[in-house]
Amino acid sequence: MIVKDINTLQQKMAEVRAAQQEYATYTQDQVDEIFFQVAMAANQARIPLAKMAAEETGIGVAEDKVIKNHFASEYIYNKYKDAKTCGVIDKDDAFGITKIAEPLGVLAGIIPTTNPTSTAIFKCLIALKTRNAIVFSPHPRAKKSTIAAVKLCLDAAVKAGAPENIIGWIDEPSIELSAEIMKQADTILATGGPGMVKAAYSSGKPALGVGSGNVPIILDKSCDIKVAVSSVIHSKTFDNGTICASEQAVIVDASIYNEVQKEFVARNAYIAKGNELTKLKKVVLGPNGTMNAKLVGRPAVEVAREAGFEVPADTKLIIGEATSTDISEPLSHEKLFPVLSMYKSKDFDDAVQKADQLVQGGGIGHTAGIYIDVVNNREKLDKFQNKMKACRILVNTPSAFGGIGDVYNFKLEPSLTLGCGSWGNNSFSGQVGPFQLLNVKTVAERRENMLWFRTPVKTYIKKGCLGVAIKELGPEYYDFKKAFIVTDSFLYENGYTKPVTDQLDAMGIQHATFSEVAPDPTLKIAQKGADQLRAFEPDVIIAIGGGSPMDAAKIMWVMYEHPECDFLDLAMRFMDIRKRVYQFPKMGNKAKFVAIPTSSGTGSEVTPFAVITDDETGQKYPLADYELMPTMAIVDADMMMNQPKGLTAASGIDALTHSLEAYAAMLQTEFTDGLAMQATKSIFEYLPRAYENGANDPKAREKMAHASTMAGMAFANAFLGVCHSLAHKLGAYHHIPHGVANALLINLVLEFNASTAPRKMGTFPQYEYPNMIARYAELAEFVGCKGKTDEEKFEALQQKIRDLKKAVGIPETIKEFGIDEREFLANLDQMVEDAFDDQCTGANPRYPLFDEIKEMYLKAYYGEAEYAELIGENEEDDEEFVS
Structure with a gap:
């Protein structure tokens, strides 16, 4: 079929699309064989195709076009022969990620007069490697050679097993037909003048087009002049300057300017002077003020003759000296023929400018x-590469060859379509190749994140262990020299610090004590x-006390x-501790941290958490990072014997809340469950005894x-939940007191979490579906609660918690604790938002909404019965009261 009008083109496009749909089913092995055979065929025809292109267009040098054809076949094949472009191209079973390559479909290949065969070969190969079809629009002045190259590629592809119509072309190219190809194609590969590239980007289809080049080359005073001049001549005269990456201007340091000129002349460059220069400037641009198309790819002798002067027959390159870099200067423009502008720079900064x-x-x-x-002028190179808005920065390299890649630098991908990024109004900033012609599907299987279990390096337990454990600070193990003790005045x-200081004295460890920590420690005290x-x-910090001294010591x-x-920054919130924006600094370089608790509640001696209060706002900030984990914990019940009843109750319920929230948290594991369950069981059994009997019941x-x-x-490993968020605020x-605040809210939070159909469940890959009613029932059984159903067991657990709170004197409501109703309601909305934003909220199995947090606060304040009375059960004004 001869494609010469819209009807025949549409028929051809339909045939090509059908062929592509068939080709899309081919395997990698089939594609690679086709890719190989087409590269072989194109390479074998490199000389006749080059001669045909030069004869038809009158542009460039046939022998150089042979190299271009060679490059387009051999270099492209070698670079991508082993690339995976079909089906599964990457698979990571551990992370559950599979990447699958799919073709884009039918490509539109726009071909310029300057590279009519090499660019066609290049685009055929990258299209075939990616299971795409391609339809070409040759330049009217290069249609014969372009079609010959394309037909050769098609024949080789079909012979190797490709569908018959996998490549197509326009036989009689026109602007109308080129526009139709772009309209019907799935993606456009546009190489050509600015007008053609602009048309591609305006077509409404995805386009990979390239901008014009106007390549400046600096010759620094430190350069090897012979290498620089020879490279520039070699590059700029290659195919008579038709590669858009070829040099357009050299900017030469004043100190070497004369020597560089002499070197150019010695190598058969001609420097136009006086009237010749004036004539040259008049001819380099056409009537419309852009590059003179009549001169593109013409030899230097013909360019001079067109300008109206003669140069020696062996002239390779014409140089025109210039001073202005403004677009009003004709020599400052792109010139795809062997004319080079030459500027003198007074220094390096002037050259860069x-x-x-x-x-x-x-x-x-x-x-x-x-x-x-480069070795001795790295700062200059850095300044140059940072200043240039260019997607290819070439160093000591002939730019025509360097720009297309893989000749003077093997890691720069070979390509005959060079993207200019957003600077050049292009969609791509690199070397266009097969990977830009693929749709890549990513199949992401659900995977649980890696979890962890972290504790202090050593945790000493058992009544009376302090005297033995503290000796590890001495010369036989850590060999600390100076210890700083943080505690409170009481x-x-x-005398609670004396057992420690006596041992430090015995080991010859100097010590100092800071005893000004108060409940709810503040930033001012920490400072x-x-x-x-x-x-x-x-070199060691020893925190002795309850949660407040330990928290303050961690901040210090x-x-x-x-x-x-x-x-x-330290207090910045995160969803996943491994992905937090702020990276907590490495701790322990100056001092290790030893925690000795004197109350049984916070667990801070084994956690990476600390709570600190902002003096000015009163806001409490929970900090969380494993860098805050103590080095050593010494848990000696002798230090806790004389806790007053109020502290025993508050800290005991705090510990219960820790275990219940760690058990419910989305990051829980069987490692944390065992600890949480046993802690819960022990607290139910022993807290009432500790509360009633104190030091008389050491067990x-x-x-x-x-x-x-x-x-x-x-909870150091599973984290906490919304009960702590509400209690903090x-x-x-x-x-x-924190433990009392937890106690006032914990039953409401368990009820909140137990819903099988919450409005929002938590987000974490390990957490599959709302399942807390079953898990709470499991815990209930473990601590001795009876029931026939999960719901009955859960209610028995709730009652057991209520009974425990009553046994240790915890009030039932916030109102009963003595908080003024007006003050409570006045702060409620801000308290709700702050609780929602608390670091502990994110691990809760049910994601709380603002109105749900508010409802829990109101129920905690009034009690559930009074709250129901106030809003009226099942009445329409529920929402109004809650909001």
Whole structure:
């Protein structure tokens, strides 16, 4: 079929599309055989095709076109022969990722007069390698040679097993038919003048087009002049300058300018002077102010003759000296013929400025080059490459060959279509190749993230273990020299630090004590402690106390080791601790951290968490990062014997909440479940005894100490949930002790989590579906709750928690605790938002919405019965009251 009008073109496109659909089913082996045979056939025909192109177009040098054809077949084949382009091209079973390559479909190949055969071969090969079909629109002045190259590729492809119509072309090219190809194709590969590329991008179809080149080359005073001049001549005269990456201007340092000129002349370049230069400037541009098409690819002698002067017959290149880089200067434009502009630069900065102006004026995004002694002038090279808005920066390289890649640098991909990025109004900034002609499907299978179980390096447990464990700080193990103790005034004044300081004295370890920590430690106190740390310069920090001294000590530790840290950065929220935006600094370089608890509740001695209060706002910030994990924990119940009843109750319920929330958290594992369950069981059994009997029941005290540490280990790895989010803010706004705040909310949170059809479930790959009613029932059985159904077991667990809270004197509601109703409601909306934003919210199995958090707060304040009365069960004003 002769394609010469719209009807025949549409028929051809239909045939090509059918062929492509068949070709899309081919295997990699079939495609690779076709790719090989076409490359072989094109390579074997490189000389006749080159001669045909030169004769038909009158452009360039036949012998150089042989190299282009060779490049388009041999280099492209070698680069991509082993590339996977069909079906599964990458598979990672561990991460559940499979990448599948699919063809784009039918490509439109727009071919220029300058490279009518090599560009056609190149596009045939990359289309065939990717199971695409391609239909060509040759340039009217190069149709014979382009069609010959394309037909040769088609015949070789069909002989190797490709569908008969996998490649097509227009026999009688026209603007109308070229536009129709682009309209019907799936993607356009456009190589040609600015008008053709613009038409491709305006077609409404995806296009890979290239911008014009206006390549400036700096010759720095440190360059090897012979290498630089020889390379420029070799490159600029290749195929009479028709490659768009060829040099358009050289910018020469003033100190070597004369020597460079002499070297050009010695190598048969001709420098136009006076009237000749004036004539040259008049002819390089056409009537429309763009490159003179009549001169494209013509030899230097003919260019001079066209300009109106004569040069020696052996002239390779005509050089025109210029001073202005403005577009009003004809020599500042792209010239695809052997004419080179030459500028003198007063210094390197001036050279870079001129090169930048030339690129900006007509070849933005394409290519720029430099000749320089790289070893001794790295700063200059860095300045050049950072300044140039060019997608190819070539160093000591002939730019025509360097730009197309793989000749002077094997890692730069070979291509005859060079993208210029957004600078050049192109969609691509690199070397166009087969990978730009693929749709890649990514199949992502559900995978659980890697989980972990982390604890301090050593955790000592057992009543009376302190005296033995603290000896590890001495010369036989850690060999610390200076210890800094952080505690509160009550513990310090009542001798709780003395067992530690006595041992430190015995081991010859200097020590200092900071005892100003108060409940809900503030940033101001932490800063004061950090100042003393910096003055004392210890190599170990020992926190002695409940959660407040341990939290304060952790913050001081960070401030001591990393005074440059911004606290708000440390407190930044994250969804996944492994992907947090702020990377917590490495801890332990200046000092190790030892935690000795004196209460059985926070578990902070084995967790990577700390809570600190902003002095100005009263806002509590929970910090979380495994860098905050203590080096050593010493859990000795002797340090906890004399806890008052209120602290015993609050800390005990805090520990219970830790275990219940760790058990429910989406990051829970069987490792954390075991600890959480045993801690829960121990707390139910021993907290009432510890509360009632205190030091008279050392077993209960020890069991509560161990339960607190086990719960800490559980939530250190599984994290917490929305109960802690609500409790953090309730405590911050109304100064309710943290353990009591948790106690006031925990039953409501368990009920909230137990829903089998929540409005929103949590997001984590390990968490498959809402299943907490069954898990709570499992826990209920473990702690001795009875029931025939999961619901009955869950309700028994809820009652067991209520009974425990009552046994240890926890009030039932926030209102009962004594918080003023007006004050509570006035702060409620902000408290809701702050609780939602708390770091603990993200691990909760049910994702809480604002109105759900508000409802839990209101129920906790009034009690569920009074709350139901206030809103009226099943009435229409429920939403109004809640909002």
